[in-house]
Amino acid sequence: MNMSRRAFLQVSASGTALLLVSATGLLPRLAAAATTNPLAPTDHRKPFEAMTLDEVVKSLGGTTATKSTDIALQAPPIAENGAVVPVVIESKLPNTKMIAIVSEKNPHALSASFSFPDGTEPYVMTRVKIAETSNLYALVQTDKGFFYTEQMVKVTLGGCGG
The missing domain is CATH 2.60.40.2470 (SoxY domain)
Incomplete structure (x- = not known):
């Protein structure tokens, strides 16, 4: 696979950012915040x-x-x-x-x-x-x-x- 230097740096930066966010424990909190609304009833459907x-x-x-x-x-x-x-x-x-x-x-x-x-x-x-x-x-x-x-x-x- 021929990967250009720019593509390699983009993939590396994305992976590093994802690793940092998951290491700090923010990823599960961000996902939960995106799916729950404290003002809505528990089952809005x-x-x-x-x-x-x-x-x-x-x-x-x-x-x-x-x-x-x-x-x-x-x-x-x-x-x-x-x-x-x-x-x-x-x-x-x-x-x-x-x-x-x-x-x-x-x-x-x-x-x-x-x-x-x-x-x-x-x-x-x-x-x-x-x-x-x-x-x-x-x-x-x-x-x-x-x-x-x-x-x-x-x-x-x-x-x-x-």
Whole structure:
């Protein structure tokens, strides 16, 4: 193998740096820091594995969700393209901490989750994918528990009923 002097020096420098980092014990700490988030729940994938609204609530640490009229959910009643359904959610509930979008007929019921720090207006405007005609839920977490509102969204294929 013909290695140029420059390539040899680059490989040697990289190897030396890796050896120094691993000898000081920083490598396992750096790897752990990159994979853990102290603010996130221990298993952040669990809510996305839930299949119903109740399972999503339980996976987020609640027991049950109560229907509320203080949550405004705007979505089209008929979506011609289920891949890009515009959704607007606004919570009038005090101390809103999180807003989630749930569609039980999707492969994963939880479509999105948004956290709100204190003093932030709990308002979300986004687009979600809805697999088929189903209820779309806006799930809100406050310091008093979980609340939701729902709206039926009919997904058509190319705008031709369905």
